Amino acid sequence: MGRATYLPARRGPSSLTELGGAPTIPRVRPQRQLTCVVALAAALALAAAGAAQTRADPALQRKLATALRVPHVRPGQTGALAVELDTGQPVFARNSGVPFAPASTEKLTVTLAALSILGPAFRFETDVLGEGSQQGAVWQGSLVLQGHGDPTLSAGDLKDLALQLRQLGVRRISGSVLGDESWFDARRTAPGWRADFYLNESPPLSALAVDRAHYRGAFSTQPALGAALAFRDALRAAGIAVGGRPATGHADAQAFPLVSVTSPTLAAIVRSMDLQSDNYTAELLLKELGAVTASRGTTAAGAAVVTKQLAAANVPLAGVRIVDGSGLSLLDRLTPNALVGILEAAWATPQLRTRFLASLPVAGVSGTLQDRMRRPPARGNVVAKTGTTSEASALSGFVRGRYVFAVVHNGHPISSWWARVAQDRFATVLASQ
Secondary structure, eight states: OOOOOOOOOOOSOOOGGGSOSOOOOOOOOHHHHHHHHHHHHHHHHHHHHHHHHHTSOHHHHHHHHHHTOOTTOOGGGEEEEEEETTTOOEEEEESTTSOBOOGGGGHHHHHHHHHHHTOTTOOOEEEEEEEEEEETTEEEEEEEEEOOOOTTOOHHHHHHHHHHHHHTTOOEESSOEEEEOTTSOSOOSOTTOOGGGBTTTBOOOOSSOSTTTEETTEEOSSHHHHHHHHHHHHHHHTTOEEOSOOEEOOOOTTOEEEEEEEOOOHHHHHHHHHHHTOHHHHHHHHHHHHHHHHSOOSHHHHHHHHHHHHHHTTOOOTTOBOOOSSSOOTTOBBOHHHHHHHHHHHHTOHHHHHHHHHTSOBTTTSGGGTTSSOSTTTTTTEEEEEEEOSSEEEEEEEETTTEEEEEEEEOTTOOHHHHHHHHHHHHHHHHTO
């Protein structure tokens, strides 16, 4: 049973600084000199062509370089890449192959992988399984509320499940209500998170959590138990008595499904995730990818699935390290090359492009860009994912359907205000073209 929609191609290093100095001609035997000279000439010609393509519009390059020049943000800790979508040619590059902490632009990796593997129409399912049998109006045995990672599961869904059970004629449960979160592992955070990220930046991670692990207005550090308690309350409100005390556990081998609810579509979920930069949803999606694809609902398994999917999409992975889904991990690394590659892959896939674009904030209009770039020419024409932590600030997206870009700043700590000034100016220059 469904419910209402939840609202709340590749290059090598292209940085101008990465072209290096003059090549060294190797010492070779005479009979191989001609071949080597020809090969060297061809390599130099290709390098010259690539440099010429990157320098196609010196005026635009100067404007973009000026846009990035702000106080308190070091050029050596700034990476940027802008590419024409139609031609695939870079119009600006700086440190584009350097690995940076990506902050929440990391969510772009999960968005692409989830839409590609699970599909935009995918829905999470939460089931009630019965252990025992129904005898008249009494369920003799226990009920198991089994989660499969739905980040949108709510008290309203539990009410729906309780009403479905009542429609089956159940008025009393002799046993307990069990919360089963075994679809994922029991780790509540991801590798590389600072201790204060737990609860402050994300609720406890679990395959079964109701209202983002809240029960009666407070966080439950045992999400599956909180879900079982909330389901007991929903059953009682529906006129179904429960004999035993709520607990956690796994459904036994003889348990069978009685009723279920499903989430909104994945397309709706990733849209909400990226618009609001929702860390919790990103982490559950990552574990879901591991559970569905690799039969292991762990962050590590999900990260491996995402990395494999990026490789399949020809995203350049040199220097890339996917550790979590949200970008909170201090161990995550993405390059501007990879960020642009992710966006290009989504743009080049017709069945993904519309949903991927719809998930991104719009400058001056929606999500985390609602209060940025509120004037023309950027307003409404820059569609991009933001990212901010104490050590990283980033912006990566599309401009007028003409350019794709990524700007990433790192620092210890980063000057977030000045970094955003640079990012907004960079995108605005592109929007003015």
